[in-house]
Amino acid sequence: MKRYYFIVGILIIGWLLPQVVGAQGEAPRNPLWYEPKIKHYLAHMSWSEVQELLKGSDMAIIPVGSIEQHGPQLPLGTDILDALELALLVAQQTEVVVAPALWVGYSEHHMGFPGTLTLSTDTLQQVLFEVAQSLIRHGFKKIMLLNRHGGNNTAVNIAIQRINHETEATAAEISGLRLPEGTELPEAPQIDWHAGVGETSFMLYLTPSLVDMSQARPPVLTLPADALTLSQIAKDNPNLNRLFSSSVFLPKATGKKASSREMSKTGVFTTGNPADATAEMGKMEVEGYVKAAVKFIEDWKKAEKE
Ligand SMILES: [Zn+2]
Incomplete structure (x- = not known):
């Protein structure tokens, strides 16, 4: 019997000890925070790190997107997450800071779906311009807007014109860069405008935990x-x-x-089936784009030296 108590005692101590030591050894932690510190991401950097970066680079990317419906299978943040992740992937390969300005874009035409947010084109261009002005005051002279939502085109063009005409900096939009020669791209459906096969594939690669493929299905389109x-x-x-x-x-x-x-009943616009989307197809497009953008930045740096 004594031996029985002894074994049970050892087992209880064996179970308790790591809990007590663990509780003392680790600082309490937000259970939702799992993001590593990402290089060149302004929101993660300290001011002294930005000061250091500015000694070797005056380039910044402002990602622009939207919070708007993207069908039942994709998150509302698709466009801004897509722009941000692309910009961050580019910034891992070249000296450029990624400066997030805002999450919301112009999405009045998607307001029929719950959760969509919209700014006016005027507000959007003004915010983008003022964020660029802040960067310029710190010494950034080459500003790139990476816009991944068509509804923002007008605001982005106005902001770019204002940066070029009203400040000492140079600005350009960089989402539609021509991909490097030989880049293989997956076959796309004839129409694949919004939340379709292409965009779902993109997000399956960029933010897989946010895609719900059980909800992916072809839409019924009712164009006027x-x-x-x-x-x-x-x-x-x-x-x-x-x-x-x-x-x-x-x-x-x-x-x-x-x-x-x-x-569209579901908010999806494609003649294909979003259920056909794959992370592999997304990866092909993302990698092609990242290559093109890194080359664009390197070529811009070179052009300045010549
Ligand atoms: Zn989109």
Whole structure:
């Protein structure tokens, strides 16, 4: 019997000891924080690290995206997370700081889906310009906007023009860079505008824990009749494509039945099936883009020295 108590005693001490020592040895910690410190990410850096970086580089990337519906399978933050992650991947390979300005973009046409946030184009361009001005005051002279949401194009163009015309810095948009020759890209469905196969593949590679593939399915599209007619005519007359793009993704308040909720029940816009998305396809595109952007930055540095 004594031996029995002895063994039970040893077992209890053996169980308790590590708990007590562990509790004393480790500082309490936010159970949700698992992000490592990322190199060249302004939000993670200290001011002294920025000062050090500025001795060798005057380049900054401002990622621009949106918080807007991206179908039932992708997070609302898709566009901004995508822009941020791409910028950070680029910044691991070259001396450039990634300066996040804001999460929200112009998404009035997606407001029919819960959770979508929107700023006016005017507010957006003003915030982007003022963030650039802050960077410029610290000595950054080459500002790149990496915009991953089409609704922001006008605001981004205005901000870039203002930086170039009103400050000593130079600014350019860098999302649509031509990919390096020989870059292999996956085959895309004929239409793959929003939350489709391409974007789902991108996010399966960039932020896999946020994608719910059990929700991925092809959409039923209900584009307005005149937009469909235009898209048909545009097949033989490509100039009419610009009219087509002017007649879809419009605010509901216009009454043109062309807001995203009126054109797709799920908010997905593709002629393919988002369930066909794969992380491998996403990786191909991401790696092609990162290569192109790193080369662009290196070439810009070289051009300045010549
Ligand atoms: Zn998107």
